[in-house]
Amino acid sequence: MTPRSLYDRYMAADREYRAHAATCTGCTEQSRCATGEPLFQLFARLQDAYLAGQRKR
Numbered sequence: 001m002t003p004r005s006l007y008d009r010y011m012a013a014d015r016e017y018r019a020h021a022a023t024c025t026g027c028t029e030q031s032r033c034a035t036g037e038p039l040f041q042l043f044a045r046l047q048d049a050y051l052a053g054q055r056k057r
């Protein structure tokens with residue numbers, strides 16, 4: 001298996017969180033349920049890292 005790029009992991013985390021939030025009644029724009037929160041945190045971390053990498057170029 002080839003290692004996935006940061007962008008791929010960022011997109012995968014985005015999909016995973018959105019897929020959860022789409023069906024979860026506990027997740028809103030302001031707050032996440034116990035399952036959604038770690039998914040969102042991972043997405044936010046990868047997004048920050050990805051955008052930080054973009055700015056350096």
Ligand SMILES: [Zn+2]
Binds near residue numbers: 021024025026034
């Ligand atoms: Zn949720």
